[in-house]
Amino acid sequence: MTFEQVNSKVIRVAVSPQGAVLARRGAMLGYSGQVTFRPIAGQGQGVGGMVGAAMSGESNKMMATEGSGSVLYGYRGLYVTVLQLTGDSLVVEADRLLAHDAHLQTSIEMVGQGGVRSAVRGAVTGQGLFTTRIGGQGWVALLSHGGTFPIQLAGDTVGVDPQAYVAHTGALQVDLKSSVGVRDLVGRGSGEALQLHVSGHGTVHVQASEEKVK
Amino acid sequence: MIGGIDSPTYDASTLPADDNVNPYAFSIALAGEWFVSKGAMIAYYGQVEFAGVSQYASRASWVAARFSSPLYVQDWVVATGQGKVLVADRGYDINSYDLDEGNLTIKQTNLLGFQTSLELKQSIVPGFVTLLGTGKFLASSNGPVIFVEPPFRADPESLLGWADCPSPSQHYDHNWMAQSFMSGLQGAFGRESGEERQYDFTGAGTILLQSSEATRVDAAMLRTIESQTNLLDNQSAGALGQRLVARAQRQ
Amino acid sequence: MARLHAEKRVLLADVAGDSIRAMSGSMVAYQGKVEFKHAGMGGGGGFRAALKQKVAGESLTLMECTGQGRVHLAYQAQDVTVIGIENDTLTVESEHILAVTPGLTLDVQFAGLRGMTSGQGLATTKVSGTGQLGIVSDGPLIGLEVVPGQPLVVDPDAYVAGLGQLQMSLVSGVTWRSLVGDGSGEPFSLRFEGHGRVYVQPAER
Numbered sequence A: 001m002t003f004e005q006v007n008s009k010v011i012r013v014a015v016s017p018q019g020a021v022l023a024r025r026g027a028m029l030g031y032s033g034q035v036t037f038r039p040i041a042g043q044g045q046g047v048g049g050m051v052g053a054a055m056s057g058e059s060n061k062m063m064a065t066e067g068s069g070s071v072l073y074g075y076r077g078l079y080v081t082v083l084q085l086t087g088d089s090l091v092v093e094a095d096r097l098l099a100h101d102a103h104l105q106t107s108i109e110m111v112g113q114g115g116v117r118s119a120v121r122g123a124v125t126g127q128g129l130f131t132t133r134i135g136g137q138g139w140v141a142l143l144s145h146g147g148t149f150p151i152q153l154a155g156d157t158v159g160v161d162p163q164a165y166v167a168h169t170g171a172l173q174v175d176l177k178s179s180v181g182v183r184d185l186v187g188r189g190s191g192e193a194l195q196l197h198v199s200g201h202g203t204v205h206v207q208a209s210e211e212k213v214k
Numbered sequence B: 001m002i003g004g005i006d007s008p009t010y011d012a013s014t015l016p017a018d019d020n021v022n023p024y025a026f027s028i029a030l031a032g033e034w035f036v037s038k039g040a041m042i043a044y045y046g047q048v049e050f051a052g053v054s055q056y057a058s059r060a061s062w063v064a065a066r067f068s069s070p071l072y073v074q075d076w077v078v079a080t081g082q083g084k085v086l087v088a089d090r091g092y093d094i095n096s097y098d099l100d101e102g103n104l105t106i107k108q109t110n111l112l113g114f115q116t117s118l119e120l121k122q123s124i125v126p127g128f129v130t131l132l133g134t135g136k137f138l139a140s141s142n143g144p145v146i147f148v149e150p151p152f153r154a155d156p157e158s159l160l161g162w163a164d165c166p167s168p169s170q171h172y173d174h175n176w177m178a179q180s181f182m183s184g185l186q187g188a189f190g191r192e193s194g195e196e197r198q199y200d201f202t203g204a205g206t207i208l209l210q211s212s213e214a215t216r217v218d219a220a221m222l223r224t225i226e227s228q229t230n231l232l233d234n235q236s237a238g239a240l241g242q243r244l245v246a247r248a249q250r251q
Numbered sequence C: 001m002a003r004l005h006a007e008k009r010v011l012l013a014d015v016a017g018d019s020i021r022a023m024s025g026s027m028v029a030y031q032g033k034v035e036f037k038h039a040g041m042g043g044g045g046g047f048r049a050a051l052k053q054k055v056a057g058e059s060l061t062l063m064e065c066t067g068q069g070r071v072h073l074a075y076q077a078q079d080v081t082v083i084g085i086e087n088d089t090l091t092v093e094s095e096h097i098l099a100v101t102p103g104l105t106l107d108v109q110f111a112g113l114r115g116m117t118s119g120q121g122l123a124t125t126k127v128s129g130t131g132q133l134g135i136v137s138d139g140p141l142i143g144l145e146v147v148p149g150q151p152l153v154v155d156p157d158a159y160v161a162g163l164g165q166l167q168m169s170l171v172s173g174v175t176w177r178s179l180v181g182d183g184s185g186e187p188f189s190l191r192f193e194g195h196g197r198v199y200v201q202p203a204e205r
Helices: A121-127 A182-186 B053-057 B062-066 B174-182 B185-189 B219-231 B234-250 C046-056
Strands: A003-007 A010-015 A021-024 A028-039 A062-073 A079-093 A097-101 A105-110 A130-144 A148-160 A165-178 A194-207 B019-022 B025-037 B041-052 B076-087 B093-107 B111-115 B118-122 B128-141 B146-148 B152-154 B159-163 B169-172 B197-201 B206-209 C003-007 C010-023 C027-040 C062-073 C079-093 C097-100 C104-112 C121-137 C142-146 C152-154 C159-172 C188-200
Touching: A003 A079, A003 A130, A010 A028, A010 A079, A010 A097, A028 B174, A028 B206, A062 A097, A079 A097, A130 A165, A130 A194, A148 A165, A194 C027, B019 B093, B025 B041, B025 B093, B041 B053, B041 C188, B053 B062, B053 B076, B062 B118, B093 B111, B111 B118, B128 B159, B152 B206, C003 C079, C003 C121, C010 C027, C010 C079, C097 C104, C121 C159, C142 C152
Parallel strands: none
Antiparallel strands: A003 A010, A010 A062, A021 A062, A021 A097, A028 A062, A028 B152, A079 A130, A079 A165, A097 A130, A105 A130, A148 A194, A148 C027, A165 A194, B019 B025, B025 B076, B025 B111, B041 B076, B041 C152, B093 B128, B093 B159, B111 B128, B118 B128, B146 B206, B152 B197, B159 B206, B169 B197, C003 C010, C010 C062, C010 C097, C027 C062, C079 C121, C079 C159, C097 C121, C104 C121, C142 C188, C152 C188, C159 C188
16 A cells, blocks of 8 residues: 655545554545544554553544545645655654554654753743654655755754754754743844754754644 | 846746646736636736726626626626736646536635636535636636546535536535544534535536645635524524634634 | 855755845754844844834844854745846845845835835835845746836736836736725735836735
């Protein structure tokens, strides 16, 4: 089973009794065949998992697609990036996860913990850096404004705007840093007060926009 | 000296005639009249005049016969004259459709213009209009249009239009509604997510889809719903009013 | 020396010990050692600048990116164009300026229908000198020639830039989205005459 890119904003997925799909609620554009949709509560270990709901602090945004048929997915005209996982794992900002094979393992992770988090808690939770780690072998589809571009890292560091961060793979350390004193956050700054500092070996996927997915 | 802008440049004579300039802009070769959605035009060359549809209809009686939709009349103008008129919509893809003694139903907020040889009627499905006859019309879509055939069920928000098949019926996913009720999600939503209700198409024909959009405010939708509240008695209307106020305060 | 180049929807700005000015908040990623600080309006300081700030509002606030490295700049996933200017002047709608290299000066101007106080109008910026300018547009730019005897009328919300010997006037019309009701109201369009070129985008701001 593959995730077929219909155009830059829509994918088509064949769903079968052996291959269910988890997708963001509201992302189904249309379908043919005998297909049913079921909201799932809690993030978890595949279908029906309950782990992590309390941690993310909000109800899960995913649903299960089951049965057999062909389903079109997209979300509010956002661009869709399709990635194939071959045993490695991908970390994606939770709101940007459009769909993935139901048999993949998922867990909630908080990136950029520590650092300035304690100092400017309000600002950080406003940035919403809850991520989903996805592992196994299968397909994943991500949402972004205008598509994503990869930045390769080989031991160096890249600064990323938290609102432009989409996902990363590889052995990367992600820290949330304040580039200026907390005092400057109040007045008019450069608009780049909080940054993610990503270092190590791997790939960061960034979008060319500072719009979050709601 | 200024360099580096490699975008194609046109003038009044080199702009395409009734064709796309790029996927996101269309050039109308105006020689007579077109119906054009207010705000769809981005530029024009030539002697072109614009008048409100009802204003124009008082001078030309055929207009009222062609534009048979009082609901949308204030959102449209008649463009008259000779020239090239560029039409665009939020950077969306612009598609032109040629009807030959045919009919196609399309989402009203995506319809940008049509030749006066076509006739416009309101569809029975709220927010949609039907074009009938022979001629060209322009409509936008969020990403390229996806064409599918029945049997097919479409999310109301991603449905762009349909041709040659019967009007859709509504399909409710009972499994979804039972599940979301059990897990207490229904209340948390406050709104539909699109999975509990679809438009169900059967028969033969073509369905047009787009990626669901962050919907543009359809002013006519408010007018439609408001006119339907006449069906309610005073007590029911009051109850509805209170629920709407409560909803507005939650958001 | 600071250099700009466009890669799809991202503007890559390389700084080498110097700085560029960019739209505030437009950094999506950077590599190397770069610092960002508020740089105010494009038009310099003093009373005149403060007055322009008042009329042009927030249409052009810039930050200075200084150091050694590469900054990835972007705005709402819009298309990016890098323009080379050599002893010349280009007029750009202020909200479309993404970055400028040193050597170019910016001067904000306001074209309104009923003077500077109505808020209805355009904040345009004259960019002059020698250097590189990065601009954004919602969709690919379309160039439209203006020659004597062939005036062009443009929706102010689709206007991006203009060059050459152009005279711009504001005309009222029934055309644009800003018009409410049927045939009334006072929306305006931009009418260009003279000899030059106007760039529009296939979207309304």
